Amino acid sequence: MVFKKTAMVFLAIMMSFAAVFTVTPEHSEVQAASSYHSMEKSLNAIMGDATMKSINSSVTVRKASTGEIVYQSNADKKVTPASTLKLLTSAAALETLGEEYRFHTDLLTDGSISKGVLNGNIYLRGQGDPTLMKKDLDQFAVTLAKLGVKQITGDLIGDDTWFDSVRLSPSIDKSDETHYYAAQIAGLTLSPNTDYDAGTVIVDAKPTKNGYKSKVTLTPDTGIVTIVNKSKTVPKGQKNTLSIKRQYGTNNIIVTGNVPVGSTGKREWVTVSNPTAYTLDVFKKSLSAKGITFKASSKTARRQAPTHATIITSKQSMPLKSLMRPFMKLSNNTHAEILAKTMGKQVYGQGSWSAGLRVMREYAQSIGLDPTEWVFEDASGMSHKNKVTSEQLTELLYLVRQAPWYGSFVQGLPVAGMNDRFVGGTLKNRLKGAAVKGKVIAKTGSLNHVNSLAGYVETKNGETLIFTVLTQGQAKSTTPTIDRIATILANS
Template sequence: MHKRWVVIWTMAFLFIQGTGPYAAGDREGCGKKETDAKIAGILEAAPLKGGIVAISVRSADSGKLLYEQNGNTLLRPASNMKLLTAAAALETLGKNTRFKTGVYRTGAIQNGTLYGDIYIQGGGDPALLKSDLADWAAELKKQGIRRIQGDLVGDDSRYDDTRYSLDLPWSDEQEYYGAQISALTLSPNRDYDAGTAIFEVVPAKKPGMKARIKMVPESGMVKLVNHVRTVRDGEQQEDDIVISRAHGGNTFTASGTITADSAAVRQWKAVWDPAKWVLSVFKKTLEENGITVQGTIKTGRVKDAAVPVLFSQSPPLSSIMVPFLKFSNNTIAEMLVKEMGKTEKGEGSWEKGLEVIRSVAGNFGMDPDQMMLRDGSGISHADLVRANDLTALLYRIQEKDWFPCFFDALPVAGAENRLEGGTLRNRFKGTAARGQVFAKTGSITGVSTLSGYMQATSGEKLIFSILINNVLDEEAVHQAEEQIVLQFINQGGEG
């Protein structure tokens, strides 16, 4: 249903006259006293006391600033930063771009044995799956290879070797949302949680026994120490499984308990050294397809004498946008930053990629001198943007040919289908905003944000940004955000 709304929205934009950023304090024709009073009441309530709240609301048709509260105050955007990253990536890389991974070999094939090495050259594909590796194995087998005398070598040199953004908390590096960034990486699922493994914990048949733990995808590189114990039904209210990895290695320790009647418990954990992780899973995939590898796995650049075996391509960027924005995928965000740096500046680094984002944001109505960009995902507590600038960006990009795929990738309020609702599927249920708010959520410690598009009950189309910083109760803050949005849904931009 919302796809049809995108078409209407996009067609309506063709009639928009005038562009340009709107200065702070441009409140002509903004909300009535009743709207101001109701929002003031929300801001003065307990969840937001002591916090800082910025609100910016524009007409989607004219770009006119209809309402603002601290709209020009620099605040942490959390994952609303991904709106800038997505817009910059679509603008610079193009919605149809695909990320290419190359497989090469050296040496000759004699009697089913390759007397040389296999190289995998990463091209920044966040959507690489084990099924792709199986296709590679099938192609090698088709070329008559049953045994590889040499090594498996991963080339991740497209990006620099800085694996973590400047401000990633050390405690997040083992979590899926803090995975290492590499030009050669692997996803365990179609959410494209690149650089992570999924651990599936299943209770043993009898209490007292160790639980069974399966890793997806399986790999000889990752080791698991299992201390999870199965307990009787009703012995505890909920499972308390903890899976952790020490810095600098791939030995995971699982501890805690799981009840005998529990369903499988899944946890996503980031691996150390994504390129070697790909090689390890590929080696196992080769073995599953009847190809043995005599050598080791290591990283290095593809040799000039290497012969191309095949090239695989990711889905187009327009498709990757869906898990990126719907599920707020940090790894995709940071890979796109480095790809923009490589494509536009010749260097796959955060520094160069963020320069590209800053430039594109400036072209879309944001003030480049009034922002602090430290990463592409918003996980940094040093990122700073202004709510008025975010709504200016969201207004300007409506004219781009890639806007429909950007819009369609935004979470939809209260939509039960996971691929539609994304991070908003459990919010705004039973309200007038259900199915009428298309927005990016954001959350880091002390911060909650929500920015995007909404349609008021009057039919008026609005662009909004709510940035809330320095608060304590995330769940209560979500409710406050929703109350603010509902005020504009019910009253429109003019109150």
């Protein structure tokens, strides 16, 4: 998963969206629509189907220009939104933190440098930056080397106290913890590549010789995890049964199964237990690569940097408006939870879920949403206990169009059928027909027995509609049905 630089293409696409999706709303009384009979008939046929009638669903369609509801089905029914909850998270973050907000990671010391020796401790202090990578830690090491440092007498300390010590939201199940979408949230964390799945390491297992174990490599290289390799290379043409998972409650990554000769093997983004220790371990390797060593008595620890510590160098993340693309297009759960805790820290001085979710609720109420219609215990949408109505989600999508940061909000949404991952995102392989490709920009949502889609669609007449489709309790995915609804709207 490589970040393709398609800036010119993306700019052209977003300029075309600007003309369609950024009309300044006009205030008018919401009233029954009379010019959408064909659309209503087609949607009623879908919603009246036996499959849809047997599940929980909520559908609302509005005119983007006025907010007028032109179609609704169970619009006031609360349904689990899955990742469409991120629409509220991103809006609240842009409003609370600002488009230009950047995360900072600082390298500090409480000592002094003399004759190549840093006499004192060295601190790595984070603010939860999900874009921090090994190359940034390498640059910190370069800075120390340029200052002439060859040895550090004190400890290597990680300061992750920007956030509280609760690393997993209540919605994360034991079985989820190995997966990238359920990474631990920490004030000091590291991403393996520019998808920015913070708190994970990329594990590659590739075939070797028949009868031998696979070759396992880590990106970045780290000793914080232990690879337990139980895999086996088998003859070409046999089934690839490789499994790569972290053992619950440990940093042991278990690799099992068969990998055929000549195959690509398997690659997984696996979470680490204790992202702070992971970041410090990779940083220590960066220092070693520059010839910087620690005394034998030095330790690696976690605690807050003293107020008198001096900043040696810092790294700033991209601004929040740019982070919207990897966050929303790839539906990054870790980004959502980091932003929630950051909002809590910014407003209430507490980098906690309770403070962050409070900010989100207060933001919703401040723009006129009904707080009694929103129930959520995380910011990513992972919890099945989260509930909202399609009426409220479409109202949110209508109201944010008036915000000065709306351009940053909308350019983060996935675009139907667009092949580039950082344009199409989670809609890359959906809605690819000529009548709808590029005309739907919306946030997807998916959990077990839950599917949703919420965003904007351009009709064949050039009108912009706001829509939300929430479904819950289905035995099979309702994604095909949701895409049929989006296609009907595009053809209206």
